[in-house]
Amino acid sequence: MKAKKINYSIEEPCHEDWNQMKPEAKGRFCSSCSKTVVDFSNMSDFSIVSYLEGKKNESVCGRFRPEQMEKTYVLTKWNHSFSFDLKAVALGLALTTFSAVHVNAQVTPIDTTQVIYQEPLDGMVSVREFYDHTDEKFTGGRILLDGKGYDLVTIQLMDVSGSVISTTSPDKDGKFKIPLDWSKSKDPVSLVISGQGLISHALYFDQKESIKDMKITLYNEEIMLKGNVISR
Structure with missing residues (x-):
């Protein structure tokens, strides 16, 4: 139902x-x-x-x-x-x-x-x-960088308070699968994907029609220079 x-x-x-x-x-x-x-x-x-x-x-x-x-x-x-x-x-x-x-x-x-x-x-x-996704038993998909599967990221399942419920990493093709347990006192609400040199990305379940077979594209973090400006 x-x-x-x-x-x-x-x-x-x-x-x-x-x-x-x-x-x-x-x-x-x-x-x-x-x-x-x-x-x-x-x-x-x-x-x-x-x-x-x-x-x-x-x-x-x-x-x-x-x-x-x-x-x-x-x-x-x-x-x-x-x-x-x-x-x-x-x-x-x-x-x-x-x-x-x-x-x-x-x-x-x-x-x-x-x-x-x-x-x-x-x-x-x-x-x-x-x-309503509460009959789902897992969420999963594939992490992409420059159109190819990417595995050097951390995937965290978060609850409504921002606490981590569980953590996983994708395989060499960027594919991942993480269990869901909607019976917890604080329902899982999002996935947070992060990796060195990449822009972190959060996916909220209520914004997607399906929480399975997702394709998540990550982008390289822009390099910014910080410090005192010297005029020559």
Whole structure:
């Protein structure tokens, strides 16, 4: 069972007049970009994720209320070859559990004597996905320098506090494998690769779709001269 967390955002809000667009079944047609702007503002959380996951390989323009952009949507996948197609939507929660949580857990009290209204956001929908790796038993990959495998480095598995959990080195081809134990009180969060004359590199697990078969390219450290400047 894997959990995928998704944030939806609109990077560049559209400034076209919604009221001037031609109404359609799913929203309104924007003549400026010749496509439908989907009205998500009255959709449920499940409907929003169902629609956007079904269109994940397409660009989608949408209209949202600001609070809909402040949520992290969580999908728990019961099968590895998960796809949010119409069949899966029809089966609903039998295949997938779903929830949505606000990014900010702390709620600021609002003066109830004021009437607050925020215009919905219109524009192209951007998606950020991050995955739960806690069923992985190891992480590994290949260290490269100038396009070739490189073994003169130290690879450290670090926890959230920056403490070293375990250390390894790659073989002569730059390949390495290091065990993961997610049952520790402090979960492993990153790999730190370092070597003499090289720029150290840190890889954080929540920034990668996969933590296996990684190709990690290292670069030579720039030589810098330090000291008093003498003019001749």
